[in-house]
Amino acid sequence: xxxxxxxxxxxxxxxxxxxxxxxxxxxxxxxxxxxxxxxxxxxxxxxxxxxxxxxxxxxxxxxxxxxxxxxxxxxxxxxxxxxxxxxxxxxxxxxxxxxxxxxxxxxxxxxxxxxxxxxxxxxxxxxxxxxxxxxxxxxxxxxxxxxxxxxxxxxxxxxxxxxxxxxxxxxxxxxxxxxxxxxxxxxxxxxxxxxxxxxxxxxxxxxxxxxxxxxxxxxxxxxxxxxxxxxxxxxxxxxxxxxxxxxxxxxxxxxxxxxxxxxxxxxxxxxxxxxxxxxxxxxxxxxxxxxxxxxxxxxxxxxxxxxxxxxxxxxxxx
Amino acid sequence: xxxxxxxxxxxxxxxxxxxxxxxxxxxxxxxxxxxxxxxxxxxxxxxxxxxxxxxxxxxxxxxxxxxxxxxxxxxxxxxxxxxxxxxxxxxxxxxxxxxxxxxxxxxxxxxxxxxxxxxxxxxxxxxxxxxxxxxxxxxxxxxxxxxxxxxxxxxxxxxxxxxxxxxxxxxxxxxxxxxxxxxxxxxxxxxxxxxxxxxxxxxxxxxxxxxxxxxxxxxxxxxxxxxxxxxxxxxxxxxxxxxxxxxxxxxxxxxxxxxxxxxxxxxxxxxxxxxxxxxxxxxxxxxxxxxxxxxxxxxxxxxxxxxxxxxxxxxxxxxxxxxxxxxxxxxxxxxxxxxxxx
Ligand code: SF4
Ligand code: SF4
Ligand code: SF4
Ligand code: SF4
Numbered sequence: 001x002x003x004x005x006x007x008x009x010x011x012x013x014x015x016x017x018x019x020x021x022x023x024x025x026x027x028x029x030x031x032x033x034x035x036x037x038x039x040x041x042x043x044x045x046x047x048x049x050x051x052x053x054x055x056x057x058x059x060x061x062x063x064x065x066x067x068x069x070x071x072x073x074x075x076x077x078x079x080x081x082x083x084x085x086x087x088x089x090x091x092x093x094x095x096x097x098x099x100x101x102x103x104x105x106x107x108x109x110x111x112x113x114x115x116x117x118x119x120x121x122x123x124x125x126x127x128x129x130x131x132x133x134x135x136x137x138x139x140x141x142x143x144x145x146x147x148x149x150x151x152x153x154x155x156x157x158x159x160x161x162x163x164x165x166x167x168x169x170x171x172x173x174x175x176x177x178x179x180x181x182x183x184x185x186x187x188x189x190x191x192x193x194x195x196x197x198x199x200x201x202x203x204x205x206x207x208x209x210x211x212x213x214x215x216x217x218x219x220x221x222x223x224x225x226x227x228x229x230x231x232x233x234x235x236x237x238x239x240x241x242x243x244x245x246x247x248x249x250x251x252x253x254x255x256x257x258x259x260x261x262x263x264x265x266x267x268x269x270x271x272x273x274x275x276x277x278x279x280x281x282x283x284x285x286x287x288x289x290x291x292x293x294x295x296x297x298x299x300x301x302x303x304x305x306x307x308x309x310x311x312x313x314x315x316x317x318x
Numbered sequence: 319x320x321x322x323x324x325x326x327x328x329x330x331x332x333x334x335x336x337x338x339x340x341x342x343x344x345x346x347x348x349x350x351x352x353x354x355x356x357x358x359x360x361x362x363x364x365x366x367x368x369x370x371x372x373x374x375x376x377x378x379x380x381x382x383x384x385x386x387x388x389x390x391x392x393x394x395x396x397x398x399x400x401x402x403x404x405x406x407x408x409x410x411x412x413x414x415x416x417x418x419x420x421x422x423x424x425x426x427x428x429x430x431x432x433x434x435x436x437x438x439x440x441x442x443x444x445x446x447x448x449x450x451x452x453x454x455x456x457x458x459x460x461x462x463x464x465x466x467x468x469x470x471x472x473x474x475x476x477x478x479x480x481x482x483x484x485x486x487x488x489x490x491x492x493x494x495x496x497x498x499x500x501x502x503x504x505x506x507x508x509x510x511x512x513x514x515x516x517x518x519x520x521x522x523x524x525x526x527x528x529x530x531x532x533x534x535x536x537x538x539x540x541x542x543x544x545x546x547x548x549x550x551x552x553x554x555x556x557x558x559x560x561x562x563x564x565x566x567x568x569x570x571x572x573x574x575x576x577x578x579x580x581x582x583x584x585x586x587x588x589x590x591x592x593x594x595x596x597x598x599x600x601x602x603x604x605x606x607x608x609x610x611x612x613x614x615x616x617x618x619x620x621x622x623x624x625x626x627x628x629x630x631x632x633x634x635x636x637x638x639x640x641x642x643x644x645x646x647x648x649x650x651x652x653x654x655x656x657x658x659x660x
Contacts (some may be wrong), residue, residue, distance in 0.1 A: 059554065235583075
């Protein structure tokens with residue numbers, strides 16, 4: 001049985017006891033998938049998995065508090081589920097997890113950069129193990145999976161769901177490299193260059209908060225301090241400085257909690273490389289607390305606890 | 319009036335206009351195209367793809383200062399400084415759906431009784447030099463909402479790509495004035511080629527969908543929250559769809575403290591956000607994302623057309639579909655309401 005068929009039959013076995021199971025289906029064109037809320041066996045027929053199933057469905061879980069639901073997760077998504085459990089934001093008893101062993105997903109941005117015409121003109125997509133054969137505006141291009149793989153997949157250390165009730169597929173190998181050239185190039189820049197970069201890049205942010213709402217760990221949502229009116233913490237002026245201020249808030253509120261799923265960057269409609277900030281913060285957390293969010297059910301996020309003496313923080317050393 | 323302008327001269331036109339206009343034009347950063355304040359030396363990108371965000375900011379900027387309050391320590395009374403928009407603007411390289419967007423604002427911000435001077439001032443002082451589309455994207459449906467890929471409505475000049483330049487057609491006296499500049503030459507036979515291209519693009523869009531039953535059928539579903547919950551299940555309640563949209567005109571007003579001084583600003587707001595209808599008492603009539611999605615779809619395809627001669631408050635640009643992080647398709651939602659049977 002294919003991975004998809006095995007998954008379908010596993011979901012079918014549990015569907016009766018669940019409010020719904022969240023997976024993916026084909027979206028508005030052949031190049032896009034979209035989340036699917038499976039309630040009936042007829043819905044189940046529409047389920048898909050594979051390189052277009054980019055969305056981290058863990059982002060929906062907190063909205064179903066008190067209801068028993070199922071969710072399909074890739075390796076990276078499973079880290080968000082663990083982190084949500086560690087923070088007591090969801091209950092394990094209310095959740096049936098269908099874990100995937102994942103071959104990686106695409107970056108729509110890389111596809112856009114590689115195609116001879118805008119992906120909006122897509123006519124056909126043929127998915128194989130090597131990559132995607134895409135016809136746009138009458139021209140066909142073969143894109144190799146290695147070239148269009150999402151950045152997070154290039155360095156993925158947990159391709160197999162770390163937590164699941166049913167694990168589907170054969171175990172995949174983790175990526176051999178843990179560093180990304182784009183990150184290293186950026187961090188090698190001087191402060192002045194970094195400042196100029198964000199000044200320019202943040203001028204296209206429209207403060208739509210797609211980054212915030214796509215984030216599985218951004219659980220304040222409707223009560224975010226960025227939109228509170230009284231007090232008015234953050235100006236609604238969409239100047240680069242205020243836009244960047246919001247990103248600083250997001251990054252610091254995610255310190256030690258960010259599972260590096262990349263959803264913030266994927267969701268951004270104007271392609272702001274938000275992961276440059278998240279990866280940097282995660283590296284600091286790793287260095288100081290030896291902590292990687294969402295990798296262990298027993299761990300406590302470092303900022304949700306405290307030690308009188310932190311081993312790696314020299315309190316009086318500065 | 320019909321003229322021709324080469325691609326090189328179009329850039330020169332943008333540069334010349336930038337001397338005494340605020341010019342908004344599509345500019346690429348990598349493979350991201352957005353409308354930017356165009357300055358001489360920048361490269362126009364009219365063709366690689368449609369700009370991610372609509373050209374709405376041309377007539378309705380995301381942040382508008384409504385007034386400033388100045389106070390110095392010697393004066394007792396603070397001084398109120400008016401900041402009505404000054405100067406002239408040009409939007410180059412928007413698409414027909416961009417140019418049409420502002421028309422949906424007119425019956426709301428320019429009524430007999432209520433006049434939004436900030437919007438009207440910009441509306442009056444902004445020239446639209448629009449590019450007709452060559453072919454539709456999978457998300458385009460302008461032809462189903464009373465428009466099309468070469469619709470000149472709302473534009474002062476409509477450009478159609480022919481060979482190494484554009485056939486330029488003036489739609490208004492302001493457009494004619496620009497076409498008189500020496501950067502333009504006679505169009506000659508190229509006009510016919512432009513007609514053929516416009517017709518081809520329209521043909522590629524296929525049959526339009528008939529939305530005429532949408533206002534009534536959406537209203538009939540108003541109290542059916544199960545329907546809206548199912549439609550909204552995957553929505554993450556961000557504001558991307560409304561901020562992309564050329565027709566979404568809602569705003570917020572806040573006061574910013576600037577030390578001794580302050581400013582009152584209005585900024586884009588969106589009905590997908592929880593705070594949009596949050597009342598002072600804490601009560602929120604649209605407490606869930608399903609209520610809010612119902613408003614976005616209902617406003618565009620039912621309440622607005624009911625008030626304004628059947629015109630849909632949607633230009634069919636498809637941006638809310640392709641830029642939605644979870645791929646919510648407004649066409650499917652309206653269709654589901656139209657096809658619904660008890
Ligand atoms: S998703 Fe992008 S445009 Fe929207 S608020 Fe976040 S960074 Fe800004
Ligand atoms: S901040 Fe970004 S990468 Fe980190 S958990 Fe949130 S969406 Fe994922
Ligand atoms: S429809 Fe899409 S873009 Fe709009 S609020 Fe919902 S998730 Fe965000
Ligand atoms: S509702 Fe969507 S398709 Fe219609 S004009 Fe707005 S963004 Fe474009």
